[in-house]
Amino acid sequence: MGKVQQNYPVLDSTNSYAAELLSKTSPSEGTVIVAANQLNGRGQYGSKWHAEAGQNLTLSYILYPRFLALSAQFDLNIAVCLACKQAIEHFIGLQVKIKWPNDIYVGSRKIGGILIQNQVQSTQIKSSVIGIGLNVNQIEFPEDLPNPTSLRQINNQVLDHQQLIDVLSYFLEQEYLKLRQGNFLSRQLAYVENLYGFGQIFRFRDAEQLPFEGCIIGVDPEGRLQIEIAGNKRTFGIKEIQFLGQWGQA
Ligand code: BTN
Numbered sequence: 001m002g003k004v005q006q007n008y009p010v011l012d013s014t015n016s017y018a019a020e021l022l023s024k025t026s027p028s029e030g031t032v033i034v035a036a037n038q039l040n041g042r043g044q045y046g047s048k049w050h051a052e053a054g055q056n057l058t059l060s061y062i063l064y065p066r067f068l069a070l071s072a073q074f075d076l077n078i079a080v081c082l083a084c085k086q087a088i089e090h091f092i093g094l095q096v097k098i099k100w101p102n103d104i105y106v107g108s109r110k111i112g113g114i115l116i117q118n119q120v121q122s123t124q125i126k127s128s129v130i131g132i133g134l135n136v137n138q139i140e141f142p143e144d145l146p147n148p149t150s151l152r153q154i155n156n157q158v159l160d161h162q163q164l165i166d167v168l169s170y171f172l173e174q175e176y177l178k179l180r181q182g183n184f185l186s187r188q189l190a191y192v193e194n195l196y197g198f199g200q201i202f203r204f205r206d207a208e209q210l211p212f213e214g215c216i217i218g219v220d221p222e223g224r225l226q227i228e229i230a231g232n233k234r235t236f237g238i239k240e241i242q243f244l245g246q247w248g249q250a
Contacts, residue, residue, distance in 0.1 A: 001030040001032070001061065001169040001170070001172045001173035001176065002030060002032045002061070002165060002166065002168075002169030002172075002173075003028075003030055004027070004028050004030065004031040004032070005031075005032050005034060005165070006031065006032070006033050006034065007034045007035075007036070008033070008034065008035045008036070009035075009036050009037065010035065010036070010037045010038075010039060011033070011035040011037075011038055011039070012038065012039050012040040013035075013038055013039075013040050013041055013042045013131075014033045014034065014035045014038065014058055014059055014060035014131060015042055015060045015115055015117055015129050015131040016040075016042070017033050017035075017060070018031075018033045018060040018061075018062050018129040018131075019117065019119075019129055021033070021062070022062060022119065022127050022129070027062045029062065029063055029064050030061065030062070030063070030169075030173070031061070031062045032059055032060070032061050032062075032165065032169065033059060033060045033062075034057075034058070034059040034161075034165065035058050035059070036053065036054050037051075037053035037054060037058075038051060038058050041058060041133065042115055042131070043113060043115060043133075044102075044113065044115060049113060049115075049133050050141070050142060050145060051133055051135070051138070052138045052140075055135075055136060055137045055138040055150075056133065056134060056135050056136045056137065056138050056150070057132065057133065057134040057136050057161060057164055057165065057168075058131075058132075058133050059131075059132055059165065060129050060130060060131045060132070061129075061130040061132075061169075061172065062127065062128075062129060062130075063076075063127065063128045063129075063130060063176065064126070064127050064128070065125050065128055065176075065179070065180075066124055066125065066126065067180055068124070068125050068179070069123055069124065069125075070118075070120055070123045070124060070125060071123070071222070072184065073116075073118060073125060073223075074101075074219075074221070074222060074223030075179055075184050075187065075188070075221075076116065076118075076125070076128060076130075076179065077101060077102050077114070077116055077223065078187050078188060078190075078191045079172070079175035079176055079178065079179045079187060080102070080114055080116065080130055080132070080172065080175070081098045081102050081104070081114065081191060082098075082171075082175050082187060082190055082191065082194070083168065083171040083172040083174070083175045083176075084096075084104050084112055084114065084132060084134070084168070084171075085097075085098060085104065085194060086171040087164065087167045087168040087170075087171045087172075088104065088106070088111060088112070088134070088151070090167050090171075091151055091155065091159065091164070091167070092106065092151065092154050092155055094106055094107070094154065095194075096111070096194075097194055097195065097196035098191060098194050098195055098196060099195075099196040099197070099243075100195060100196070100216075100219060100225050101223060101225075101238055102114040102116075103196075104134070105196045106149055106154060107149075108147060108246075109147045109148060109149035110135075110146075110147055110148055110149070111134065111135050111148075111149050111150065111151070111154075112132065112133060112134040112135065113132075113133045114130070114131065114132055114133075115131035115133075116128060116129070116130055116131070117129045117131070130172075132168070134151075134164070134168075135148060135149065135150035135151065135153075136150055136151050136152065136159050136161065136164060137150065137151070137152045137158050137159060138150045138152070139152055139153055151164075175187070184221070188219070188221060191219065192218050192219055195216065195218075195219065197216045197246065198216055198217075198218075199215065199216065199217070200215065200216060200246065200247070201213055201214065201215050201246070201247035201248075202214065202215075202216060202243060202244070202245065202246055202247060203243075203244040203245050203246075203247060204227070204236075204241050204242060204243060204244055205241070205242040205244055206236070206240065206241060207239070207240045207241070211244060212229060213229070213247055214227035214228055214229040214234070215227065215228045217233065220235055223238075224236055224237050225241060227241075
């Protein structure tokens with residue numbers, strides 16, 4: 001992982017560039033595309049990913065998880081989340097949590113985001129672009145970002161990007177090998193153990209825009225969030241629920 005690294009001063013989006021490379025060539029597995037600046041960084045659900053030029057990590061790995069059935073695609077998400085968590089924890093003395101489905105949190109602040117784009121053929125994943133954005137050295141963020149933080153804000157130290165890429169590549173390789181070995185259950189457990197808000201009550205909004213309160217009790221193997229609401233267990237897909245906030249907090 002990361003043995004082949006392509007660095008660019010500016011790209012529209014490392015995910016788009018990786019997808020373009022995949023459509024024209026056969027990059028070796030584990031190739032990582034790194035941009036010092038993204039002009040059109042992409043976030044989840046069509047949002048934009050903000051990163052100050054030269055300050056943060058914006059990169060995409062190219063993988064060929066052909067061993068993975070489409071029905072197990074959440075396990076790839078788990079592998080990437082756990083790798084990011086371990087890489088960040090390597091640099092800070094605090095626990096890193098995963099906010100379902102794939103936001104990386106320190107305390108109640110977001111330090112990183114993940115955008116995985118799979119190319120699918122029948123029931124198998126043909127190739128996958130693993131986009132990762134980590135806030136590294138940025139200390140000021142636009143006001144409209146709800147709760148950002150960075151490694152520098154936490155550690156008070158400027159961090160070398162390459163060192164972080166090397167550590168991230170190491171943990172991603174470890175997790176990818178576990179995925180390839182089919183260690184699904186152990187990684188699903190590790191994911192739930194490190195879930196932000198596990199066992200806590202949050203306010204949510206459902207697909208009909210109705211607000212409700214419930215306790216996060218787990219994630220099923222397909223990646224749906226399990227919530228206990230007034231003694232009943234309900235599961236929600238990614239587009240079926242929105243976090244509004246923690247119970248008792250504004
Ligand atoms: C999120 O919305 O939380 C996911 C953000 C993912 C951002 C990364 S930055 C590198 C890669 N290239 C992109 O355009 N997006 C991802």
